[in-house]
Amino acid sequence: MLNPCDAAFVSHLAGLLPPGRITAPEPRHLEEPRGRWQGHAGAVARPETTAEVAVVVRACAQARVGVVPWGGGTGLVGGQVMVDGPAPLLLSLERMNRLRGAYPQENALVVEAGMILADVQAKAAAVGRLFPLTLASQGSCRIGGNLAANAGGVHVLRYGNTRDLCLGIEAVLPDGTVFDGLTRLRKDNAGYDLRHLMIGSEGTLGVITAANLRLFPIPAATIVALLAVPSPAAALDLLALAQERLGGMVSAFELISRVGFDFLAETMPEVRAPLDPVPEWMVLVELGLPAGLEPEVAMANLYDAADDRGLVSDGVIATSGAQAAGLWQLREMIPEGNRRVGAVSSHDISLPLSAIPEFIGRAPGELAGLGAFRINCFGHLGDGNLHWNVFPVQGAHRKDHDPVREKVKTRVHDLVHALGGSVAAEHGVGRLKVADLARYGDPGKLAAMRAIKAALDPLGIMNPGAVLG
Numbered sequence: 001m002l003n004p005c006d007a008a009f010v011s012h013l014a015g016l017l018p019p020g021r022i023t024a025p026e027p028r029h030l031e032e033p034r035g036r037w038q039g040h041a042g043a044v045a046r047p048e049t050t051a052e053v054a055v056v057v058r059a060c061a062q063a064r065v066g067v068v069p070w071g072g073g074t075g076l077v078g079g080q081v082m083v084d085g086p087a088p089l090l091l092s093l094e095r096m097n098r099l100r101g102a103y104p105q106e107n108a109l110v111v112e113a114g115m116i117l118a119d120v121q122a123k124a125a126a127v128g129r130l131f132p133l134t135l136a137s138q139g140s141c142r143i144g145g146n147l148a149a150n151a152g153g154v155h156v157l158r159y160g161n162t163r164d165l166c167l168g169i170e171a172v173l174p175d176g177t178v179f180d181g182l183t184r185l186r187k188d189n190a191g192y193d194l195r196h197l198m199i200g201s202e203g204t205l206g207v208i209t210a211a212n213l214r215l216f217p218i219p220a221a222t223i224v225a226l227l228a229v230p231s232p233a234a235a236l237d238l239l240a241l242a243q244e245r246l247g248g249m250v251s252a253f254e255l256i257s258r259v260g261f262d263f264l265a266e267t268m269p270e271v272r273a274p275l276d277p278v279p280e281w282m283v284l285v286e287l288g289l290p291a292g293l294e295p296e297v298a299m300a301n302l303y304d305a306a307d308d309r310g311l312v313s314d315g316v317i318a319t320s321g322a323q324a325a326g327l328w329q330l331r332e333m334i335p336e337g338n339r340r341v342g343a344v345s346s347h348d349i350s351l352p353l354s355a356i357p358e359f360i361g362r363a364p365g366e367l368a369g370l371g372a373f374r375i376n377c378f379g380h381l382g383d384g385n386l387h388w389n390v391f392p393v394q395g396a397h398r399k400d401h402d403p404v405r406e407k408v409k410t411r412v413h414d415l416v417h418a419l420g421g422s423v424a425a426e427h428g429v430g431r432l433k434v435a436d437l438a439r440y441g442d443p444g445k446l447a448a449m450r451a452i453k454a455a456l457d458p459l460g461i462m463n464p465g466a467v468l469g
């Protein structure tokens with residue numbers, strides 16, 4: 001049984017820390033991007049050092065007060081907002097945003113968990129390297145949150161998830177112990193790898209305080225194109241063709257449907273689609289090339305080879321950095337268009353690549369009898385990760401479908417599961433998908449997860465209610 005973060009605890013905690021570290025929650029701490037939940041908290045702790053984080057967590061353990069780690073508050077599954085139960089302490093990492101070291105020769109960068117992702121990218125660029133994690137939320141999410149959620153984004157195809165971009169972790173465990181795993185080693189098989197336990201644990205196993213991140217060479221040239229494809233199956237063939245011809249130089253491969261542009265036209269009429277007529281299906285392709293290869297030639301050759309095979313029907317190749325940024329901006333506006341239309345149900349799913357055409361073909365039929373809907377299917381096709389989101393038809397409102405929302409989600413997720421996919425692809429479980437994890441998770445894995453949670457956090461203070469419920 002947990003205790004609330006009440007006035008007596010707040011004053012006790014404030015006495016253990018330098019002045020100003022404990023403040024009242026602001027609205028931004030209790031809201032989340034989709035406006036689905038309103039969180040509550042007794043106070044916000046804003047430590048400046050790992051030692052201060054340890055003091056906070058130890059005090060919470062002693063008093064049995066729940067702790068919800070908070071990065072930038074951009075998570076999409078409610079992991080950072082606690083809605084019910086005794087008011088927790090919110091632990092914000094925002095003041096822990098220092099660079100601890102840059103090692104370009106080692107392709108490594110050591111930063112504190114509260115550094116904004118865009119600042120991590122800038123620190124890497126300042127030493128002539130690339131930190132490839134790229135998300136539309138990069139101006140406000142923090143690297144500790146990215147690690148805790150094992151965020152994906154648009155460059156996973158080439159560089160991997162956040163998990164793949166991390167060499168070492170420093171964290172405070174639920175009893176206040178500091179785990180110093182900030183190694184810069186590429187090989188270290190000395191025992192269990194706690195780094196990978198902390199990554200993706202969504203604040204349920206401890207607080208990530210710093211990380212050693214992997215850096216990469218900056219491609220000599222980058223080129224972006226928006227290509228019309230006849231179908232999702234053709235898009236997958238195009239991906240295979242691009243990888244055969246260009247290997248690991250394909251940095252991003254995003255699927256976009258016409259519905260995404262329909263929504264932009266409805267909600268942001270000033271936005272112009274670059275292809276006319278807007279095709280049913282498109283892919284946004286980014287190539288990152290080493291010195292010696294002409295980017296326009298590489299993309300044009302790919303287009304010609306795809307055209308010969310009937311895999312493309314139209315396209316626009318960006319010929320300047322500004323045009324490339326414009327194409328990416330359109331891709332990144334799609335979630336905003338979705339938000340303005342208002343989804344009945346959103347699904348962050350992944351599938352084996354070869355099952356994607358079958359899923360896209362079958363999924364609308366699964367909703368038969370539940371109402372009239374529009375589907376916006378888009379996402380990181382190269383990773384098998386789709387955002388398959390269900391919307392009301394024009395003139396209707398998402399609320400009209402409240403009675404069937406749960407059924408919509410279950411039918412979509414059942415199909416994903418039957419096709420060997422995951423219903424929590426890149427956004428995590430948080431509070432939104434606790435029941436889904438219980439329903440679709442492998443029983444052996446769930447039992448091991450519960451045992452790990454009980455061993456590391458026997459009092460259940462870390463992010464109560466998230467992931468395992």
Ligand SMILES: Cc1cc2nc3c(=O)[nH]c(=O)nc-3n(C[C@H](O)[C@H](O)[C@H](O)COP(=O)(O)OP(=O)(O)OC[C@H]3O[C@@H](n4cnc5c(N)ncnc54)[C@H](O)[C@@H]3O)c2cc1C
Pocket residue numbers: 033068069070071072073074075076078079080093113134135136137140141142143144145146147148149150151152153154202203204206207208209335426427430463466
């Ligand atoms: C516009 C937009 C676009 C997005 N695009 C993508 C995308 O392409 N790919 C993708 O994967 N995600 C995407 N996301 C969601 C994504 O998960 C987050 O943007 C980001 O990874 C979360 O970081 P944050 O700092 O905001 O974490 P928060 O939202 O604050 O927290 C997320 C979770 O991590 C925990 N947590 C936070 N910090 C720590 C820490 N230091 N230690 C332990 N636990 C911690 C929290 O308790 C919570 O459970 C998007 C979100 C938005 C709003």
